[in-house]
Amino acid sequence: MTKVTVLGAGSWGTALATVLADNGHDCTIWARRPEQAEEINSRHTNERYLPGALLPENLKAEASLEQAVDGSDVIVVAVPTTGIRGVCRELNNILEKPVLFAHVSKGIEPDSLKRISEMMAEEIRENLRQGIVVLSGPSHAEEVILRHPTTVTAANEDPELAVRIQDLFMNRVFRVYTNDDVIGVEIGGALKNIIALAAGVSDGLGYGDNAKAALITRGLAEISRLGVAMGANPMTFSGLTGLGDLIVTCTSVHSRNWRAGNMLGKGMSLDEVLEQMGMVVEGVRTTKAARQLAESCSVPMPITQALYSVLFEGAEPRKAVDSLMGRLKKHEIEDLFGMS
């Protein structure tokens, strides 16, 4: 039995804490709102983020970060990208020994263009961390909480650390693979949200499966192109954290990013959509970051660019699709890892 703390009591933190509790670990979830910690402890529910779900009785919640991480061997960070730096910084004043970190967030920070593990490494003192493992893959919280079969990947350059996280989470319905390609795993997980937003827009406009298949396939091409330019292994993008996550996020009604895109396609403004969602839609900020990354790596990312124009430049979604379709003719395969 390992003592684990999950930071973040949103849908994903709660679902993952449930996997850990099911596996018999001593698991505490940190909920920053005391009333939410109280709800998890007394009623074993998290109605705001996972309505209707009954959480395991051995899952505890704490509103004090200090108490939540007290004595933990492993800390799983499950807050949105915007919260990563603040939460990690606070740990420097609290932790008394080095712990193994895992993070499950999917985003890139605009302007700094840092991946989550890079942000964490900048914020958490080196003598307080044994390593930072990324856990990512096609995995909606709404299905994990129902114990439906799910597969994810634990990634770290050090295979032993990846295996420690694999062993912690793995069970008969939650299968964990390992990978040493941290860049590829983080880039795939973050950028699929952009394509899911675009797929939602397409569905909201009333376009069909042909358009969605095109977005998934060409989306994978531009994610891979950027990832390879950043040093990722191209094979990672055909795996769970690339194609796998792209499929689930572009096609599932559970996806926050797809749902947000769908509302945009139906004519709502970005502000209206975000207010209605009440949960993090990581793809919006990541679109900004990816556009900056594409520019700095000189990599063409036409879908990201089109979505950026819809989100931040007031472009009409239908016109953005027209501009994508009207681009110069190209060879499909040459373009995949080329820079043309």
Ligand SMILES: NC(=O)C1=CN([C@@H]2O[C@H](COP(=O)(O)OP(=O)(O)OC[C@H]3O[C@@H](n4cnc5c(N)ncnc54)[C@H](OP(=O)(O)O)[C@@H]3O)[C@@H](O)[C@H]2O)C=CC1
């Ligand atoms: N939901 C899913 O199925 C999956 C999500 N992910 C990723 O996991 C991450 C978390 O997503 P998810 O659980 O869906 O998000 P939710 O919106 O469901 O929950 C966010 C949680 O983080 C807390 N939080 C928000 N901002 C901060 C902050 N600045 N500092 C500390 N805590 C904060 C919220 O607290 P409060 O309620 O008090 O606002 C809430 O507990 C995202 O990066 C997402 O992409 C990855 C795989 C699957």
Ligand SMILES: O=C(CO)COP(=O)(O)O
């Ligand atoms: O990353 C996810 C599934 O793997 C969750 O995606 P959404 O944030 O779009 O719901």
